[in-house]
Amino acid sequence: MTQTAAATTTEVGPTAPKWQGLALSVVRVVVSFLFLCHGLQKMGLFDKAAVPVGTWPGWYAGVIETVGSLLVLAGLFTRPVAILLSGTMAYAYFVVHQPDALLPLQNKGETAALYSWIFLLFAVVGPGTYALDTLRRRRKS
Numbered sequence: 091m092t093q094t095a096a097a098t099t100t101e102v103g104p105t106a107p108k109w110q111g112l113a114l115s116v117v118r119v120v121v122s123f124l125f126l127c128h129g130l131q132k133m134g135l136f137d138k139a140a141v142p143v144g145t146w147p148g149w150y151a152g153v154i155e156t157v158g159s160l161l162v163l164a165g166l167f168t169r170p171v172a173i174l175l176s177g178t179m180a181y182a183y184f185v186v187h188q189p190d191a192l193l194p195l196q197n198k199g200e201t202a203a204l205y206s207w208i209f210l211l212f213a214v215v216g217p218g219t220y221a222l223d224t225l226r227r228r229r230k231s
Contacts (some may be wrong), residue, residue, distance in 0.1 A: 165224065
């Protein structure tokens with residue numbers, strides 16, 4: 091006697107737009123805060139390993155990361171700033187990490203690769219519901 095297991099599936103419908111916007115806003119704030127810490131570390135805030143002022147590309151990357159992360163955190167000019175930050179992290183991956191080894195796990199470039207893709211996502215989908223960009227757009231309408 092053969093028994094057949096009944097397949098049980100739960101249909102999950104689309105997520106309501108208000109929850110999508112909230113989730114995107116929360117992820118934007120968390121990622122931006124973590125990236126802010128990354129930039130401030132280059133400025134010497136968390137340890138004494140500050141990149142010397144004016145050093146290319148480290149110090150300039152630290153300035154871009156710090157200012158850019160504050161703008162994305164607030165959701166202000168999110169799309170263009172996210173493109174800049176994505177490019178900054180792509181540069182970091184390909185110029186700093188990738189020459190050491192082929193794979194991100196080997197060259198310690200996972201963080202740079204992840205930040206690059208996450209900021210590219212923000213550039214494409216926007217800042218979410220709770221952002222200054224959204225508030226500015228509503229006031230224009």
